[in-house]
Amino acid sequence: MNLASTFIVATLISATNAVDVARADVVVVMNAQSGVERLSADDVTNIFLGRYRRLPSGANAIAIDQPTESGLKAEFYRQLVNKDLAEINSYWARLYFSGKTSPPNQAATQSEVLNLLARTPGGVAYMERKQVDARFKIVLDFSP
Amino acid sequence: MPTDPKKRPLVRDGILVRSIIATVLVFFLVGVATVTFTAYATRERALQESDRRLAQLLDTVESTLRIACFVRDDGLAKEVARGLLSNTELLRVTIDDGYESLADMQRGESGAPDDTASAAAGHNVIERDILSPFMADQVIGHIRLTPDPAVIAQRIHDDVKLAAIQLGWQLALIAGTVVIALLFVVVRPISDMSNHLHGMDPTAGDRLPIPSGHANSEIGRLANDVNVLASRLVRALEDEHALRIRREVDEKKYRAIFDKAESGIFIVARNGLLSEWNPAFARMMEISSAETYRGTLFMGELPWEAPAEIAELLDNILADRCAANHDVLIKRRDDSRRWLNITLSPVGDNLLQGVVHDVSVLKAAEAQALLQAVTDPVTGLDNRTGLESHLQSHIKDQLLNDQKGFTLLIVNLDKFRQVIEGIGVPAGDEILRVVASRLSAVVKSDDTLARLNADVFCVILRSLRDSVTIENIVGRIMQSLHQPYIVDGSPIQLTASIGIAIFPNDGTDAPTLLRHSELAVDKAKGAGGNSSVFFAPTLAESAEQRRHMENDLRLAIRDKHFALFLQPIVDIQNNRLSGAEALIRWRHPSIGLISPEKFIPIAEKSGLIIDIGRWVLESACQQLLAWQRTGHDYSLSFNVSGMQIPKGLPPESVAEAIGRYGIAPHRLALEITEGILLSDVDEALAWLYGIHALGLNVSLDDFGTGYSSLSYLKRFPVQTLKIDQSFVQGMENDGNERSLVQAIIAIARSLGLNVVAEGVETADHLRLLRAMGCHYAQGYYFSHPLPAEEFAIAEERIAALLDAPA
Numbered sequence: 001m002n003l004a005s006t007f008i009v010a011t012l013i014s015a016t017n018a019v020d021v022a023r024a025d026v027v028v029v030m031n032a033q034s035g036v037e038r039l040s041a042d043d044v045t046n047i048f049l050g051r052y053r054r055l056p057s058g059a060n061a062i063a064i065d066q067p068t069e070s071g072l073k074a075e076f077y078r079q080l081v082n083k084d085l086a087e088i089n090s091y092w093a094r095l096y097f098s099g100k101t102s103p104p105n106q107a108a109t110q111s112e113v114l115n116l117l118a119r120t121p122g123g124v125a126y127m128e129r130k131q132v133d134a135r136f137k138i139v140l141d142f143s144p
Numbered sequence: 145m146p147t148d149p150k151k152r153p154l155v156r157d158g159i160l161v162r163s164i165i166a167t168v169l170v171f172f173l174v175g176v177a178t179v180t181f182t183a184y185a186t187r188e189r190a191l192q193e194s195d196r197r198l199a200q201l202l203d204t205v206e207s208t209l210r211i212a213c214f215v216r217d218d219g220l221a222k223e224v225a226r227g228l229l230s231n232t233e234l235l236r237v238t239i240d241d242g243y244e245s246l247a248d249m250q251r252g253e254s255g256a257p258d259d260t261a262s263a264a265a266g267h268n269v270i271e272r273d274i275l276s277p278f279m280a281d282q283v284i285g286h287i288r289l290t291p292d293p294a295v296i297a298q299r300i301h302d303d304v305k306l307a308a309i310q311l312g313w314q315l316a317l318i319a320g321t322v323v324i325a326l327l328f329v330v331v332r333p334i335s336d337m338s339n340h341l342h343g344m345d346p347t348a349g350d351r352l353p354i355p356s357g358h359a360n361s362e363i364g365r366l367a368n369d370v371n372v373l374a375s376r377l378v379r380a381l382e383d384e385h386a387l388r389i390r391r392e393v394d395e396k397k398y399r400a401i402f403d404k405a406e407s408g409i410f411i412v413a414r415n416g417l418l419s420e421w422n423p424a425f426a427r428m429m430e431i432s433s434a435e436t437y438r439g440t441l442f443m444g445e446l447p448w449e450a451p452a453e454i455a456e457l458l459d460n461i462l463a464d465r466c467a468a469n470h471d472v473l474i475k476r477r478d479d480s481r482r483w484l485n486i487t488l489s490p491v492g493d494n495l496l497q498g499v500v501h502d503v504s505v506l507k508a509a510e511a512q513a514l515l516q517a518v519t520d521p522v523t524g525l526d527n528r529t530g531l532e533s534h535l536q537s538h539i540k541d542q543l544l545n546d547q548k549g550f551t552l553l554i555v556n557l558d559k560f561r562q563v564i565e566g567i568g569v570p571a572g573d574e575i576l577r578v579v580a581s582r583l584s585a586v587v588k589s590d591d592t593l594a595r596l597n598a599d600v601f602c603v604i605l606r607s608l609r610d611s612v613t614i615e616n617i618v619g620r621i622m623q624s625l626h627q628p629y630i631v632d633g634s635p636i637q638l639t640a641s642i643g644i645a646i647f648p649n650d651g652t653d654a655p656t657l658l659r660h661s662e663l664a665v666d667k668a669k670g671a672g673g674n675s676s677v678f679f680a681p682t683l684a685e686s687a688e689q690r691r692h693m694e695n696d697l698r699l700a701i702r703d704k705h706f707a708l709f710l711q712p713i714v715d716i717q718n719n720r721l722s723g724a725e726a727l728i729r730w731r732h733p734s735i736g737l738i739s740p741e742k743f744i745p746i747a748e749k750s751g752l753i754i755d756i757g758r759w760v761l762e763s764a765c766q767q768l769l770a771w772q773r774t775g776h777d778y779s780l781s782f783n784v785s786g787m788q789i790p791k792g793l794p795p796e797s798v799a800e801a802i803g804r805y806g807i808a809p810h811r812l813a814l815e816i817t818e819g820i821l822l823s824d825v826d827e828a829l830a831w832l833y834g835i836h837a838l839g840l841n842v843s844l845d846d847f848g849t850g851y852s853s854l855s856y857l858k859r860f861p862v863q864t865l866k867i868d869q870s871f872v873q874g875m876e877n878d879g880n881e882r883s884l885v886q887a888i889i890a891i892a893r894s895l896g897l898n899v900v901a902e903g904v905e906t907a908d909h910l911r912l913l914r915a916m917g918c919h920y921a922q923g924y925y926f927s928h929p930l931p932a933e934e935f936a937i938a939e940e941r942i943a944a945l946l947d948a949p950a
Contacts, residue, residue, distance in 0.1 A: 098223070
């Protein structure tokens, strides 16, 4: 199994960088000053899919999506609710109609995600583990 | 029915109306049941389908609903609800997120939904949990769909209506078809048959037509059955008619028989009332015609001699229930009595049928026969049967009343047979009648007289056992019977022998008394007759001895215990031995020699003489053969008993013996006595001629002692006379005897007969006889009878005697 997965990962890395990134270790992070230590998968789901956008402290939570091209976004939703991006888009399309809730903020680049999160104390985003620096704090780690 | 039967309408209670009512009723019920079931089934189906459609509807909006509930978007929820309500079947849609309502919308009104309407929609509200679009096991809301009941009701109504209409048409069509079929297939033919039956006359040959097309149906069979029944009824009627006619004829016939019958026929009820009788009965019973018409005649009113007997007879037959036959006596108006034989048999419980014959003539004949059975027709006295019954009643009387006893006499006329031979049977009967009247004159009126057989009479002297008186009476009887009887103007004298037995001394029963008195009379006869003998036990003993002897005699015949002794017969004119007379001796094993005088009578009585006679013939032939062989020309004679003539010693058997031994017939002579010639003249004559024709000599033995009719000597082929020894022995002293012998010799000579003198015992006898011209002599002077083997000795002795000077 390990041998196989290593083989697959090697193959993918040799093919494209994006894919290489997508297979990267995605973690949910928040501003280090947010005061939140951990979030459950449900909490993250509610925040990103618009059901309940508040932190356990009661402060507003602001979800930030990575750019679609990065591959991190698809990886994140797959990890979180086991849906592909088409399904996530279809989901949001239905909710546009009533306008009661809206999708997370869409960053244009990965670095924008980092900037946004660094500026927003209630922000919740996801990134590769290697991107996490001192400004951020991992609140949900998908890896076992 | 007042209406014309030919055009009778279909009746109200007829098969058709009933069938229609029944069909309609059944079909109506079936219809109702079907429609009810259809309604139920339709409703169930409609509800199910409604549920199914709503569920499908719900499926189409489920993902949207999930999203709406996930984000608690009431706008989206309401939109979904509105979309759902566009389905006409839905009445109300409620959506909530588990805490609060997101949408609650009802058809027809935009405002607040009416809860009561939802409640009225009933139980079949569809409620479904809404799951999170991201977590499959998390319930995030509910939706409730309330179907519109009116819509479902409408659908049910429409379905039921359609079903009802279809069913109605189908049922109506079937009912109509059934009714029409009934009308044409069943009702019409039956109605037609009924109409036909009404006008049908089976006796005229009318029969039901088979309805067309029904040849093989039940109706056709019914019509056939009706026709068969009609034929059977017609036949039964005809039979009944024929029977009635025959019964009438029979009735007339039997009535004629009844009226004309010679037998009286009647019917009598249990109470004795005569209900019917025929003219013959009326004549027998002397029922007047007036009584016939009056109609109440009872059995008891008829002239029965003993009415009680008749009443009892009726009762018995009714009780036993079987026919009975009875002879009854009636007394007629002229006082004559008639015997009627009446046969009564029960007819049913209380009736008797009787048949009556007049049997008076039969009864009289019967009485006559009864009388004849006990009466001797010649003398009118009792016969043996009558005597025996008298005797028995006497004995009974004696035993019952302890009387003094009585005496039985057997009276036997001596030598009556010979008399009959002489005077003929009618004259003999006349004598018997005179004897009867003389006997009745001597005895008392209450004594009994009977004739047992030919010349034997019997007298019962009542209350008498004193021997002196008996002898007195017996003496008077003998004297009376000794009086001469005049036959054809000539007197005939008879004597009687009488045997006497006394009750109870000489026997206490009838057979014994009779046997003993018969023994006594035999004794009297044996003593020469004209005497009376009282029975003595010795008589019975000697009778017993005779019986013993008879048995011994049978054994002797079987074992040939006989011997022939020979007594020489001497030719005294030529002084030579001419032959011998063979005399039989019985060598009894225990007694020794027995002379013929002792056993021949017994042999004659028992019939054994026949066998003895045959033995004698054989032995005589053997003797002659022996002489012939030794060159002697001697003759040999032997005695023949009357019992042997003619059947016991037929000339044929004599001829056969002579032939067998090859002896000269003229050397054999048969000695017979006069008695033989007296008995049955014709048969004896035929026998004699038969013997004579064989060339045998016949000697007449004991001549002079019996009847000694000289005429016989002419009539019968006899060659020799043997003068009885009593005459020869009387010659010496009695001149009469001597002249008698001389006369016999003279007559014999004149008739060309030889004469043998018997009993020659002395030389004087011989001398006299020789002087008288007698041919032959026999007697002790020459020799006693000797056994054959000693005959030679006699030969020598006789030769010596004859040679000696006289």
